[in-house]
Amino acid sequence: MRLNIIYAGMSCLFIGMASPAISFAAGHMLTVEQRLALLEQRLNQAENDVRQAKLHAIQAEQQTRDADARARMAENRVQQLENRTLAVEAQTAETGKKIDDTALASAKTTPADNGFEFSGYARSGMLINSNGRGARGGPGVSPASSIGGDAHVGRLGNEKDNYVELSFIKHLQFDDGSKARFKTMLADGANNPDPWVQDNDSHHLNVRQLYVEMTDLSSFGGPVKNATLWAGKRFDRDNFDIHFTDSDIMFLGGTGGGINDVQWTPHFKNDFSLYARNFGDLGSDRYNDNDVQNVMLTANSFYDNWQLMLTGMAAQGNDELKDNTSTTGSYALRSDNTAQHGYYAMLAYHDKERFYGVLPGSSESALQFGHGLGAEARQPGSDGDLTRDAMSVRFASYGILPVSKNWEIAPSVIAQHSEDRYRNGDRYDWATFNLRASQAITQNFALLYEASWQYMDLNPNGRTYNNDGDIDAYQAVKGDFYKLTFAPTFKVGDVFDIKARPEIRFFVTYMNWDKELDRYAVNDDFGSAGFTAGGNWNFGVQTEIWF
Numbered sequence: 048m049r050l051n052i053i054y055a056g057m058s059c060l061f062i063g064m065a066s067p068a069i070s071f072a073a074g075h076m077l078t079v080e081q082r083l084a085l086l087e088q089r090l091n092q093a094e095n096d097v098r099q100a101k102l103h104a105i106q107a108e109q110q111t112r113d114a115d116a117r118a119r120m121a122e123n124r125v126q127q128l129e130n131r132t133l134a135v136e137a138q139t140a141e142t143g144k145k146i147d148d149t150a151l152a153s154a155k156t157t158p159a160d161n162g163f164e165f166s167g168y169a170r171s172g173m174l175i176n177s178n179g180r181g182a183r184g185g186p187g188v189s190p191a192s193s194i195g196g197d198a199h200v201g202r203l204g205n206e207k208d209n210y211v212e213l214s215f216i217k218h219l220q221f222d223d224g225s226k227a228r229f230k231t232m233l234a235d236g237a238n239n240p241d242p243w244v245q246d247n248d249s250h251h252l253n254v255r256q257l258y259v260e261m262t263d264l265s266s267f268g269g270p271v272k273n274a275t276l277w278a279g280k281r282f283d284r285d286n287f288d289i290h291f292t293d294s295d296i297m298f299l300g301g302t303g304g305g306i307n308d309v310q311w312t313p314h315f316k317n318d319f320s321l322y323a324r325n326f327g328d329l330g331s332d333r334y335n336d337n338d339v340q341n342v343m344l345t346a347n348s349f350y351d352n353w354q355l356m357l358t359g360m361a362a363q364g365n366d367e368l369k370d371n372t373s374t375t376g377s378y379a380l381r382s383d384n385t386a387q388h389g390y391y392a393m394l395a396y397h398d399k400e401r402f403y404g405v406l407p408g409s410s411e412s413a414l415q416f417g418h419g420l421g422a423e424a425r426q427p428g429s430d431g432d433l434t435r436d437a438m439s440v441r442f443a444s445y446g447i448l449p450v451s452k453n454w455e456i457a458p459s460v461i462a463q464h465s466e467d468r469y470r471n472g473d474r475y476d477w478a479t480f481n482l483r484a485s486q487a488i489t490q491n492f493a494l495l496y497e498a499s500w501q502y503m504d505l506n507p508n509g510r511t512y513n514n515d516g517d518i519d520a521y522q523a524v525k526g527d528f529y530k531l532t533f534a535p536t537f538k539v540g541d542v543f544d545i546k547a548r549p550e551i552r553f554f555v556t557y558m559n560w561d562k563e564l565d566r567y568a569v570n571d572d573f574g575s576a577g578f579t580a581g582g583n584w585n586f587g588v589q590t591e592i593w594f
Contacts, residue, residue: 172589389420526561
């Protein structure tokens with residue numbers, strides 16, 4: 048290598064000697080000795096650079112060998128750790144299986160006590176007329192309410208009964224994470240105002256609900272992972288109503304079983320239920336045995352705020368009851384055309400945050416259709432007097448709107464058309480509009496207002512009823528009903544919330560209706576002594592609470 052460098056230097060020297068013009072252009076002429084000295088200096092520097100480069104290369108090669116050795120050592124350690132991890136996992140799995148088996152056995156015998164819950168609803172009050180005597184009234188006071196009992200008017204200042212529901216709930220939680228819930232509800236209703244009523248025809252103590260739920264079952268997965276199983280006597284979980292008229296938009300109930308919250312997607316779920324019941328509502332003591340049972344299969348589908356409910360029902364033997372007593376308490380004569388089957392459908396929209404999608408508040412609406420036994424749209428399957436051709440279409444809606452910091456309003460509407468309901472050729476059309484308003488005055492005092500209007504066009508087409516042994520006929524009538532109520536109210540809690548309870552109300556109510564409605568039936572309220580068209584005043588006090 049040194050000879051090559053010397054050769055290169057000598058070449059440069061000869062080139063320089065052959066080109067004196069270039070050296071001269073640099074400014075001066077160097078002697079041969081000076082040029083050789085400079086060349087030697089440059090050669091020594093180049094040789095030193097080569098030695099340094101070679102040394103760096105040797106060091107880098109050594110570092111690479113060291114890195115390879117360390118990598119092999121790390122790989123060996125990782126393999127050792129993997130082997131130890133697999134051994135630990137196998138041991139843990141075996142131990143976990145033993146723990147799960149122990150927990151399962153423990154869960155079967157030692158449920159954790161997760162608390163007791165008590166809830167209730169109650170109302171009680173007096174209702175007197177302008178003569179100081181007991182007044183007539185109630186949400187179902189109008190003739191249209193004899194048609195399935197759902198044509199209600201505003202209830203504020205229009206109730207005189209004493210009614211209570213007491214619910215007792217026990218929660219259980221098990222070691223495997225599963226939960227159970229037991230609920231029973233006792234209910235009592237009476238109209239007698241005396242402090243002690245031993246024998247009262249309107250007094251009915253009921254066990255209205257008695258059921259068990261199971262949820263978070265450890266063996267469930269997929270769409271039923273978070274589902275709830277239930278069995279017993281209950282109100283369906285998906286029922287909803289218009290409180291201000293005491294009108295169920297949907298009430299499904301009886302004794303049976305089902306499954307809730309079958310979650311197919313984050314937005315879509317199903318509830319399925321099977322109910323069996325006799326005909327008649329709370330307060331009816333007719334046919335309260337097991338001779339006639341209506342069996343109802345229901346599927347509720349929910350997509351976000353939308354609900355689609357489909358129900359099919361059958362009551363074998365319903366047409367065999369041919370005496371003069373109705374299963375629903377309306378005393379209608381039964382016929383050979385009485386329905387044994389029916390179906391029902393409802394499309395509903397629930398918005399808990401917006402007033403019909405426009406303003407902050409809440410609203411719920413439903414469009415319902417029923418045929419045969421399903422033509423009772425408020426409580427499907429509860430009316431055994433419907434004909435095989437009975438048909439009903441019903442629309443119900445209400446909303447709650449905070450107008451200002453002191454005012455809330457709650458409008459509602461229910462409208463229904465029925466035909467061939469109790470005998471072929473009959474037709475019942477009615478619509479109720481109600482407006483409840485609340486004005487907060489102080490933290491514990493509010494003024495409540497309510498206005499109701501109901502339109503009726505009822506054509507029973509010769510339908511008859513039993514009137515104390517006499518057979519009378521319903522009359523075709525057409526007319527309007529009006530009600531206005533003013534109620535100074537004391538509250539605790541959120542006085543600005545129109546649905547906050549408890550409340551103690553003092554009220555005055557004015558009711559009036561078209562005179563033609565007095566002749567609909569001899570045994571109903573309209574047209575009875577002291578309660579005829581022309582204007583009626585009622586006064587009273589009432590308390591209402593739920594918790």
